[in-house]
Amino acid sequence: xxxxxxxxxxxxxxxxxxxxxxxxxxxxxxxxxxxxxxxxxxxxxxxxxxxxxxxxxxxxxxxxxxxxxxxxxxxxxxxxxxxxxxxxxxxxxxxxxxxxxxxxxxxxxxxxxx
Amino acid sequence: xxxxxxxxxxxxxxxxxxxxxxxxxxxxxxxxxxxxxxxxxxxxxxxxxxxxxxxxxxxxxxxxxxxxxxxxxxxxxxxxxxxxxxxxxxxxxxxxxxxxxxxxxxxxxxxxxxxx
Numbered sequence: 001x002x003x004x005x006x007x008x009x010x011x012x013x014x015x016x017x018x019x020x021x022x023x024x025x026x027x028x029x030x031x032x033x034x035x036x037x038x039x040x041x042x043x044x045x046x047x048x049x050x051x052x053x054x055x056x057x058x059x060x061x062x063x064x065x066x067x068x069x070x071x072x073x074x075x076x077x078x079x080x081x082x083x084x085x086x087x088x089x090x091x092x093x094x095x096x097x098x099x100x101x102x103x104x105x106x107x108x109x110x111x112x113x114x
Numbered sequence: 115x116x117x118x119x120x121x122x123x124x125x126x127x128x129x130x131x132x133x134x135x136x137x138x139x140x141x142x143x144x145x146x147x148x149x150x151x152x153x154x155x156x157x158x159x160x161x162x163x164x165x166x167x168x169x170x171x172x173x174x175x176x177x178x179x180x181x182x183x184x185x186x187x188x189x190x191x192x193x194x195x196x197x198x199x200x201x202x203x204x205x206x207x208x209x210x211x212x213x214x215x216x217x218x219x220x221x222x223x224x225x226x227x228x229x230x
Contacts, residue, residue, distance in 0.1 A: 034218065043205060044221035090157065100145060101170055102219060104157040
């Protein structure tokens with residue numbers, strides 16, 4: 001079985017400062033990991049994915065995440081927050097060999113302070 | 115960019131009534147999924163569908179739920195006799211292939227189902 005834990009339910013940062021959203025995972029096998037973003041009244045948009053290639057993954061809108069197996073972490077970062085980054089962010093895990101089911105974390109609401 | 119579209123955006127239904135949620139997946143995708151998100155809770159997997167049959171379902175997906183691909187473009191979720199606890203946002207997703215590691219799932223904007 002696999003699971004993800006998002007350590008912060010709510011993060012607030014000032015515009016122009018770095019963003020860090022934390023995620024730890026648990027998986028019996030080599031996992032695939034994703035970050036999805038949900039803007040208000042919108043669907044879930046894929047930000048980036050890790051699939052056992054490079055451990056530092058770059059995504060859309062300047063976000064990136066680093067897979068650290070020793071720490072079972074997949075934290076999401078961005079050097080400089082923008083007002084448009086305000087949204088709910090979900091860390092997601094699935095098994096890396098054909099198990100299609102996605103397992104979601106509880107989400108982190110990111111607020112940007114002007 | 116191709117999108118997954120869901121209709122309606124909001125559905126209000128009396129308890130005990132049947133409801134059908136509709137989705138049009140991305141046209142060249144072969145795998146289809148339903149997830150739900152009860153207000154304030156995490157997104158939960160309901161069911162995956164491939165080659166006109168269910169490939170996996172969760173314990174939430176009981177006999178009250180069914181899925182169908184009635185034609186070449188639509189993918190539907192039916193709840194036969196709705197309960198108050200079925201109130202949630204329902205998301206449809208599709209992917210090109212079943213190996214999610216290489217083929218990410220693309221989500222629609224969701225249908226908010228409210229049971230009165």
